[in-house]
Amino acid sequence: MSFCEEWDVTYQQGSQMSVWPWSDLVSLVMRYARPLSKEFRVLELGCGAGANIRFFRELGVQYYGIEGSSHIVEQLKKRFPELENQLVAGDFTKELFFEGDFDLIVDRSSLTHNPTIDIRECLNMAFDKMKSGAKFIGIDWFSMEHSDRHKGRPVDDDYTYTDFSEGQFSGIGKVHFSDAEHLKDVFKRFNILHLEQKIYQRVIPKTELKFASWNLVAEKMS
Ligand SMILES: C[S@@+](CC[C@H](N)C(=O)[O-])C[C@H]1O[C@@H](n2cnc3c(N)ncnc32)[C@H](O)[C@@H]1O
Structure with a gap:
């Protein structure tokens, strides 16, 4: 059985099959964590349909990748096939599975589908598995400013919502929405090097949706 049931069903239906690298992730990796050797070790939390694998x-x-949907893994x-032993179906808030420390941990819109307590647990484990000077790059952590937040109901804590009646988050379980202070708090063991909020509002064709998310680069100092 998959840990992320909603995501497993989503992938079995052929939805959310992003297979090309996310441009923000490419930009921030090349700017803050450009690999200098073949020994450089990267862990992706929630690799989904593998959008970022070809880039790395x-x-x-x-x-190395951890993903909650066993179907997509x-x-x-x-x-x-060369990654057979480097892809694991499991819950990254419970265990990070792989031996050894990492130079870079990336997450594009995966931790942001978990409640605060689990995000903190995962970031603690991530910190402990990072080399000194290693970076954590988080892309598209949803923002409190996202207009679809109001289409769900609060669950677990002040930042997490579920049961979205419609819109981008319908049918995918829990979604965590952050503000800058919350991110500074959950990343307090790290040195935050970069924090930006993206807000998109399409004009043509017109939509009421206000998409808002955070990109973050954090460093392990010791
Ligand atoms: C929005 S998708 C992003 C997939 C991929 N990172 C991308 O950007 O294309 C979120 C992914 O995170 C995974 N996920 C969420 N919480 C997880 C957890 N606690 N453990 C493992 N995977 C998780 C889901 O199964 C899903 O594949």
Whole structure:
């Protein structure tokens, strides 16, 4: 059985099959964590349909991924047989599974589908598995400013919502919405190097949706 049931169903239905690297992730990796050797070790939390795998394979680094949908992990192992032992179906808020420390941990919109207590637990484990000077790059952590937040109901804590009646988050379980102070708090063991909020409002075709999310780069200092 999959840990992330809603995501497993989503992938089995062929939805959310993002397979090209996310441009913000590419930009921030190249700016803050450009790999200098083939020994560079990267861990991706919630690799989903593998959008960022080809980017890291192209860089020639050692890539590891943890993902809650066992269905998509099986698909990924077929697409990337060389990563058979470096892709794990599991809950990254409970265990980080792999031996050894990492130079970079990335997460694009995955931790932001968990409640605060689990995010803190995962970031503590991540911190402990990072080399000194290693970076954590978080892309698209949803913002409190996102207009679809109001389509869900609060659950677990002040930042987490679920049961979205419609819109971008319908059918995918819990979504965590952050403000800058909350991010500074959950990343308090790290040195935050970069924090930006993206707010998009499409004009043509017109939509009422206000998309808002955070990108963050944090460093382990000791
Ligand atoms: C929005 S998708 C992002 C997928 C991928 N990072 C991307 O950007 O294309 C969120 C992913 O995080 C995974 N996820 C969320 N919480 C998780 C957890 N606690 N443990 C493992 N995977 C988790 C889900 O299964 C899903 O694949």
